[in-house]
Amino acid sequence: MNEPILELDGLSKVYPGGLKALDNVDLIIRQGEIFALLGPNGAGKTTLIGAICGLVRPTSGTMRAFGHDLATGWRQARARIGLVPQELATDMFEPVERAVAYSRGLFGLAPDPKRIEEILRSLSLWDKRDERIMALSGGMKRRVLIAKALAHEPDLLFLDEPTAGVDVELRKGMWAIVDEMRDRGVTIILTTHYIEEAELMADRVGIINRGKLLMVDEKEAMMARLGRTEAHISLSSPITELPPSIAQYPVEIEKGGTSLCYRGGDGTGRGKAEVAEITKALIAAGIDYDGIDLRESSLEDIFVSLLGEEEAA
């Protein structure tokens, strides 16, 4: 297992006014992994990133990055950390290339036009290098944010909602960029609302709500634990009992016998496969059906069930 490069221990943040945005968060991130932090609006994701990047002062707890305690060795650690914030705050009037070169300079690194060119080319920004940022499309502006965060060649990169509000095309482009960074060995922590994004990109997933890190697990394990398939099969004529061939499946008769409801699966595609087996078994048993309404559980469903458990506890 790779060495830990980030260790959070009992991290809490109470904002003036009393809101507890982080509640005793423990987390270890290892070199080279891609970690997705999932959570609803206001869960504390941006606060967590802000604390590690030195933008938010934690109320208690310790943070270590690259072996430095962030309370005392912040400068050394920060030089190895890059942050792509949700929105562009400054530089709107600057041309792309100069803004990116400036970001590198902020960390005290010598100018390196070749490296800046490489970064801009990898993000398809080279042709736009002399344009003012404000004149670029939303997607291009996001890529400028990434270029700025990469300008000082960080080993740990934070992406705060990298694909919120971007179109499908750009989202795919963003995933490709993350893949490329992964290949270069950059460790990435990203926040997202989209489960498919976590599924596609992350090695591990953490779920945060109301400042509490509720669950952290390998992606596959998380999906196996939380992923669910729900299918409603409407029957051509009502039945009163299940044929024995489908009794082994998690199926119930509903709507007065006119429909069957399947709830099962484990987020690995097993649900879909089982629904297909059930339909075959129905036909074999001489039971006709008119339609199937099948859906995989979404991040929303997972939140609802997890948060429900949290409330009940």
Ligand SMILES: Nc1ncnc2c1ncn2[C@@H]1O[C@H](COP(=O)(O)OP(=O)(O)OP(=O)(O)O)[C@@H](O)[C@H]1O
């Ligand atoms: N400077 C601040 N002062 C007071 N409260 C704050 C401040 N910044 C954030 N909060 C509150 O802390 C909580 C966590 O906010 P945070 O931005 O970390 O959540 P988030 O998970 O990033 O949400 P989103 O997905 O909407 O960006 C929210 O209730 C928010 O209103």
